[in-house]
Amino acid sequence: MTNSVSGRQGMRVAVIGGGIIGCLTALYLARLGARPVILERGRTGHESSWAGAGILCPIHPWLYPDSFTRLVDFSLNLYPDLSDELQRLTGMSIEWLQSGLLIPLFADDAVHHRQHALQWSQKFDWRVEELDADGLQRHEPVLSHHATGGLLWPEVAQARNPRLLKAVKQALELAAVEVLEQVEVTNLALNAQGHVAGVCLADGRQLDADAALLAAGSWSGELANVMGVSLPVEPVKGQIALIRTDPGTVRHIIKHDDVYFVPRQDGRVLIGASMERVGFIEGNTEDIIHTLMQATARIAPALAEAEVEHQWMGFRPGTPDGLPYLGPVAGRPGLWVATGHYRNGVLLAPGTAELMSRWMMGESPSLDMHDFRVDRKLPNDPMIGLPE
Ligand SMILES: Cc1cc2nc3c(=O)[nH]c(=O)nc-3n(C[C@H](O)[C@H](O)[C@H](O)COP(=O)(O)OP(=O)(O)OC[C@H]3O[C@@H](n4cnc5c(N)ncnc54)[C@H](O)[C@@H]3O)c2cc1C
Helix, strand or coil, X not given: CCCCHHHHCCCEEEEECCCHHHHHHHHHXXXXXXXXEEEECCCCCCCHHHHCCCEXXXXXXXXXXXXXXXXXXXXXXXXXXXXXXXXXXXXXXXXXXXXXXXXXXXXXXXXXXXXXXXXXXXXXXXXXXXXXXXXXXXXXXXXXXCCCEEEEECCCEECCHHHHHXXXXXXXXXXXXXXXXXXXXXXXXXXXXXXXXXEEECCCCEEECCEEEECXXXXXXXXXXXXXXXXXXXXXXXXXXXXXXXXXXXXXXXXXXXXXXEECCCCEEEEECCCECCCCCCCCCHHHHHHHHXXXXXXXXXXXXXXXXXXXXXXXXXXXXXXXXXEEXXXXXXXXEEECCHHHCCCCHHHHHHHHHHHHCCCCCCCCCHHHCCCCCCCCCCCCCCCC
């Protein structure tokens, strides 16, 4: 790299999309001396980033390439400081909590994860404990007695998405980052040399910028298409049900192939989440909530008796190989992409923001980003939806 961070001071960056990825990257860009402006067609932090469960660990990370785990580790290491910093700056807690992750094992599981999970944990130095049936019950009495044992990662944490977004939004305000809501980007504006000169807006105006960052979540693929860039990002709808229990009823994040539970400190438990490739069809459906509660009845029967207090949904930005797109776009100087975070956008947000902001400001990334490049070769057997 020829440029350095100081060489790009004052760079105006149009950040397209005000989800956790766009907002946090804009905040970090501002700290490095850039002048980001967030362009959000609705309200910041009200799409996938708001809807997510806030589990700070990928679902079955052993299914992904090693480069993904390195990105995950990089990002998760930044979380405790981010949490402290947001608390200090804004007075808000994002409820970063190491509640641990438990995967119960059943004899008739469709996929047997134990071996791969243990190998992966050892390779990447993730502390894991193997539990027999009694040990499992001691740790998590709410689980079905049919479970034969389980795996416990005691250091896995969670965060509460809406609080994270609220705190980041306030940090953006304190950093005087411009945030334009109800402003839809429709295309790039290019100069005579084909370099990004700004973005075109739905109301016909143009916003001038030296660079643009496409961080429009599930909508990034459509917008990239208009820009003449192939970016196969598609929405994977996820529905979640919320039940209320006595605090401590569920102690850990519990994950099984068909369902997961995320206990909040106030006793509420998130039951998630469907994986639906139905395009952008909004709203919850009875059949899906019923399916989630049926899976709950099998894993933790007592929870299935609780009344569903609330339900919601969101669109995960899915990619064919399950990996995000991070980096510059070849042939479109000035255009950068940070999207396609699929089921992992909240856990990958600090890492994405740190890597992308420094990269855009001229520093070489501290991780090998080859597997996340925009023009990577895609597999013939798409991973979206895995594991079935
Ligand atoms: C049910 C569910 C559970 C999940 N659980 C977890 C979890 O436990 N852990 C985890 O890490 N991740 C989880 N995720 C995934 C995570 O929420 C996403 O990967 C992450 O939120 C993606 O963030 P984003 O900023 O890219 O997208 P979004 O939050 O969707 O933000 C994109 C923004 O771009 C805006 N936009 C789109 N087009 C335009 C345009 N043309 N102009 C201007 N603005 C535009 C949208 O309005 C939106 O606000 C979950 C997701 C769902 C739905």
